[in-house]
Amino acid sequence: MNEKKTPKRQLGVLDLAHRFLREHVSAGDTVIDATCGRGNDTKLLCELTGASGRVIGFDIQQEAIDSAAELLRENGYSAELHLDSHANMEQYAEPETVSCIVFNFGWLPRGSHEIFTHADSSIAALEAGLRLLKPEGWLVLCIYYGGVNGFSERDALVEYLSSLESRYYTVLQCSFPNRTGCPPFAVFVKKEIAE
Ligand SMILES: C[S@@+](CC[C@H](N)C(=O)[O-])C[C@H]1O[C@@H](n2cnc3c(N)ncnc32)[C@H](O)[C@@H]1O
Numbered sequence: 546m547n548e549k550k551t552p553k554r555q556l557g558v559l560d561l562a563h564r565f566l567r568e569h570v571s572a573g574d575t576v577i578d579a580t581c582g583r584g585n586d587t588k589l590l591c592e593l594t595g596a597s598g599r600v601i602g603f604d605i606q607q608e609a610i611d612s613a614a615e616l617l618r619e620n621g622y623s624a625e626l627h628l629d630s631h632a633n634m635e636q637y638a639e640p641e642t643v644s645c646i647v648f649n650f651g652w653l654p655r656g657s658h659e660i661f662t663h664a665d666s667s668i669a670a671l672e673a674g675l676r677l678l679k680p681e682g683w684l685v686l687c688i689y690y691g692g693v694n695g696f697s698e699r700d701a702l703v704e705y706l707s708s709l710e711s712r713y714y715t716v717l718q719c720s721f722p723n724r725t726g727c728p729p730f731a732v733f734v735k736k737e738i739a740e
Contacts, residue, residue: 558687558729559649561719563589565733566645569683570594574644577677578602578624579631579670580662583654584613586647591622600624601638603631606660609653631670635677643677650698651689651729661694664701671705675714675736684734691727706732713737 566586570576572595578587581602590600602624604610610626617624627637631648648670652661674684690699706716715737720730 558719558731559585561731562586562647562649562685562687565683565685565731566590566593566647570645573597575599575601575638575642576644577631577634577638577646577674579634579646579648579674580604580650581613581626582609582649582656584609584616586649587613587624587626588616588620588622590645590647591617591620591624601634602626603629603634604653605630606653606656608656630666632666632673634670635673638677640676641679643674644679644682645685646674646678646683647685647687648674649687649689650702651692651694658693662698664698667698668701668705671702675709675734678736680736680738682736684732686732686734687729688732689727689729702732706734709734713739 566589570590570593574594575598576590576594578590581587581604587600587602594600602613607628610628614626650662650667652658688699688702690696709716715735717733718730721728
C-alpha cells in the first residue's frame with residue numbers, strides 16, 4: 546500500500562508571513578497593515594501589539610475597511626483603519642517609529658477582482674514604508690500575481706526590491722519553486738542600522 550495520500554493543507558505564504566510577524570512584533574509596537582482587506586493580518590497585529598501598541602491599517606475599499614473593523618470588533622480589538630491609499634501612509638505616522646509593515650498585494654478575498662494593487666502606488670508605499678520603519682524594522686510582503694492582476698506589479702516589485710542598497714536593506718525572498726501555476730511568495734525587508 547504505497548498510495549500517496551493528499552496532504553490536508555500545505556504551508557503557504559500567509560503561514561510564512563504570520564510566523565515571521567509573531568517573531569518580530571512585540572507588545573507596545575507601532576505597526577501598519579498596508580492592505581487591510583478582510584482584516585486577518587490586522588487582527589494578528591492587534592494580538593501581538595496588545596493594548597499598549599498602535600495598529601494603523603489602510604485599504605481603498607470601504608467594504609474592506611468595514612469587514613476588517615467587524616473582524617476586530619468580534620475579537621475585542623481595535624485599530625486605526627483608514628480608507629486611503631497606502632501610498633499616503635506617511636500622513637499617519639512619524640519617520641522611524643514603525644516596527645513592522647505588512648503588505649498583502651492583490652485583490653480583496655471574496656471581493657471584486659477588478660480592484661487590486663498596482664505597481665505605481667505599491668512602490669510609492671514601499672518607499673514611504675521604508676522611511677517610517679525604525680532601524681531593524683521589517684517590511685513583510687506577500688506577492689500574489691498571475692491572475693487578473695497579471696505580472697507587471699510582481700515584476701516591478703522584484704525590480705525595486707532588488708535595487709535596494711544592500712548596506713542599508715537586507716532583502717530575503719521565500720518562494721515555492723516546486724509548485725506549479727503562480728504560487729504567491731513572500732519577501733522580508735530589514736532596514737539595517739545606519740552608521
Ligand atoms: C490581498 S487583499 C489583502 C488581504 C488582507 N490582508 C486580509 O487579511 O484579508 C489586498 C487589498 O489591498 C487593497 N488595496 C488595493 N490598492 C490599495 C492601495 N493603493 N492602498 C491600500 N490598499 C489597497 C485592496 O482593496 C484589497 O483589499
